[in-house]
Amino acid sequence: MKRAGQVIAVVAIALLIVAPLRLNGYLINLLYTTVLSVALAYGWNIIAGYAGYFSFGQIAFFGLGSYVTALIVVDLHWYWMFAALAGGIAACALAVPLGYVMLRLRGPFFAMGMFGMAQMVRVLVTAIPGTGAGAGLYLPPGSGITDVYYWTLAIALGSIALTIWIDRSAFGLRLQALREDEQVAGTLGVDVTRAKISAFTLSALIPGLLGGGYALFLTFIEPDSAFSSRLDLQAIVMTVLGGLGTVWGPLVGGVFMTQVAEVLWARFPQAYLMIFGGLLVALLIALPRGIVPAISARFGRRRA
Amino acid sequence: MSDALLVVSGVSIAFGGVQALHDVSFEVRRGEIFSLIGPNGAGKTTMFNVISGVLRPATGDVRFLGRSIVGRAPYAIARDGIARTYQIVRPFGRLSVIDNVAVGALVHARTIERARRDAREIVNFVGLGVHAEKPAASLTLTQRKRLEVARALSLQPKLILLDEVMAGLTPAEMDGMAEFVTHLSERGIAAVAGIEHVMRLVMRISHRIVVLDAGECIAEGDPKTIAADPKVIEAYLGAPIGPV
Numbered sequence: 001m002k003r004a005g006q007v008i009a010v011v012a013i014a015l016l017i018v019a020p021l022r023l024n025g026y027l028i029n030l031l032y033t034t035v036l037s038v039a040l041a042y043g044w045n046i047i048a049g050y051a052g053y054f055s056f057g058q059i060a061f062f063g064l065g066s067y068v069t070a071l072i073v074v075d076l077h078w079y080w081m082f083a084a085l086a087g088g089i090a091a092c093a094l095a096v097p098l099g100y101v102m103l104r105l106r107g108p109f110f111a112m113g114m115f116g117m118a119q120m121v122r123v124l125v126t127a128i129p130g131t132g133a134g135a136g137l138y139l140p141p142g143s144g145i146t147d148v149y150y151w152t153l154a155i156a157l158g159s160i161a162l163t164i165w166i167d168r169s170a171f172g173l174r175l176q177a178l179r180e181d182e183q184v185a186g187t188l189g190v191d192v193t194r195a196k197i198s199a200f201t202l203s204a205l206i207p208g209l210l211g212g213g214y215a216l217f218l219t220f221i222e223p224d225s226a227f228s229s230r231l232d233l234q235a236i237v238m239t240v241l242g243g244l245g246t247v248w249g250p251l252v253g254g255v256f257m258t259q260v261a262e263v264l265w266a267r268f269p270q271a272y273l274m275i276f277g278g279l280l281v282a283l284l285i286a287l288p289r290g291i292v293p294a295i296s297a298r299f300g301r302r303r304a
Numbered sequence: 305m306s307d308a309l310l311v312v313s314g315v316s317i318a319f320g321g322v323q324a325l326h327d328v329s330f331e332v333r334r335g336e337i338f339s340l341i342g343p344n345g346a347g348k349t350t351m352f353n354v355i356s357g358v359l360r361p362a363t364g365d366v367r368f369l370g371r372s373i374v375g376r377a378p379y380a381i382a383r384d385g386i387a388r389t390y391q392i393v394r395p396f397g398r399l400s401v402i403d404n405v406a407v408g409a410l411v412h413a414r415t416i417e418r419a420r421r422d423a424r425e426i427v428n429f430v431g432l433g434v435h436a437e438k439p440a441a442s443l444t445l446t447q448r449k450r451l452e453v454a455r456a457l458s459l460q461p462k463l464i465l466l467d468e469v470m471a472g473l474t475p476a477e478m479d480g481m482a483e484f485v486t487h488l489s490e491r492g493i494a495a496v497a498g499i500e501h502v503m504r505l506v507m508r509i510s511h512r513i514v515v516l517d518a519g520e521c522i523a524e525g526d527p528k529t530i531a532a533d534p535k536v537i538e539a540y541l542g543a544p545i546g547p548v
Contacts, residue, residue, distance in 0.1 A: 168416070169416060170410050170415070170416040170419065173399075173403060173406060173407060173410065173416060173419075174407065174410070176396070176398070176399055176403075177396050177399065177403075177404075177407040180395075180396035180397060180398060180399060181394050181396060183358060183378070183394075184390065184394045184396070185396075185407065186357075186358070186377070186378035186379050186382070187356050187357075187358065187378045187379075187381075187382050187387075187388050188379075188382060188387075188407050188408040188411075188455055188458070188459065189379050189382040189383050189407075189408055189410070189411035189459055190379055190407060190410075191377070191379045191380075192379065193377075
């Protein structure tokens with residue numbers, strides 16, 4: 001069983017690596033957006049799934065990463081991957097103080113607070129001279145979709161590896177404990193503030209790194225695309241559908257959603273959103289804890 | 305300094321207009337069974353929240369091992385060696401019984417494997433061995449009470465605060481719990497037991513008792529002194545306490 005899983009993983013990664021050599025432009029784009037969404041979902045799953053803090057503002061770090069990358073590429077002429085790395089570092093640098101303040105809020109207050117924070121970050125970032133404010137910013141042409149795809153794939157695989165580690169580590173156990181009951185976790189010796197901020201920062205690093213690739217992919221960024229609430233919401237829905245706080249939930253939910261959306265869109269171009277919405281609601285009613293927990297409940301628990 | 309482990313001096317705290325604790329002082333010695341008794345609303349849980357760092361007192365001091373712990377974070381106090389259980393049991397419902405206990409064991413274990421091994425021993429010790437892998441949410445109330453105790457033990461504490469340990473237990477289970485607390489005491493672990501009723505048991509196992517009423521400490525002493533104290537009888541029972 002474990003062996004089979006490893007074989008599947010190796011084959012899947014190999015296919016994802018050779019895919020750009022074989023696929024046409026449309027399919028590469030589809031593959032890129034799928035991998036991007038899955039990686040974003042993994043980022044969100046750390047703070048929401050493991051630590052239990054439902055952030056509706058993680059897109060702030062994605063937008064910050066895109067703009068930092070764009071500005072560095074345009075003004076300093078760095079190679080874009082280094083600029084995107086700087087975007088990830090900027091996201092972490094923002095996440096630590098922001099987390100320190102925002103993680104005092106709980107439940108719906110935290111969720112809404114982060115939604116507001118994302119708007120604030122968006123306004124502040126696009127107020128930086130050179131971003132073109134609402135009008136947007138062009139990036140010099142150069143890197144193709146293939147480079148962006150590999151960058152995003154590496155981050156997606158990295159975030160899966162990170163999640164596997166969290167799920168098995170002492171850090172992950174502390175996060176799950178504070179998710180279940182923060183006060184009790186504290187009186188059991190868990191430094192809850194530190195654990196929460198660490199989770200929040202990791203949860204910001206992933207979109208922060210992904211943003212730069214997205215800017216290069218679009219070659220033109222403006223506030224609505226960099227701080228895309230659609231991407232944010234999509235990551236959330238994927239994770240919840242696949243299974244919050246599970247290792248494979250974001251992947252299963254992500255692949256399922258993007259593929260179903262694509263098929264529906266091709267078959268029923270007019271009614272696709274309606275069908276898709278209905279399907280989502282039906283699934284969430286049938287599997288309230290998500291696809292992965294439903295499967296592992298059915299086939300026995302994986303971990304002793 | 306005597307062999308005082310915990311020194312509570314002049315602690316007061318108010319919620320809105322309600323004075324939850326007023327100038328409460330007492331001392332707990334190493335390995336002692338110390339009972340904090342009083343009717344519902346007397347301030348026992350508030351006292352536990354102050355000692356464990358969940359609440360900060362408005363005035364007064366709490367010293368543990370000679371050092372003030374007021375203002376220290378709950379996790380730091382837990383690592384110092386004060387563990388607590390909750391009156392309303394609060395398991396980490398979706399985590400297994402083992403993992404519930406491993407969280408506390410992580411304070412002393414260097415790796416998660418080590419913490420889970422330590423946790424398994426404690427889980428066996430409190431008699432939850434067969435339920436080790438189950439999610440804590442599936443336990444019965446009695447089992448959850450044991451889990452609370454197991455989690456507290458996982459910190460290898462010097463002092464355990466037991467909030468309403470006897471509540472909801474059958475007489476036989478109460479005797480088991482009393483035996484358990486006595487056993488802890490013999491191993492040098494002090495216990496502060498918050499108890500509302502079951503005076504017979506309190507009188508039997510406690511080394512010393514403090515009586516709280518409406519946030520004030522109205523009596524302190526050994527079981528005999530307390531049982532004979534007219535203020536206690538008036539506030540607490542309205543009638544003399546029967547023979548021990």
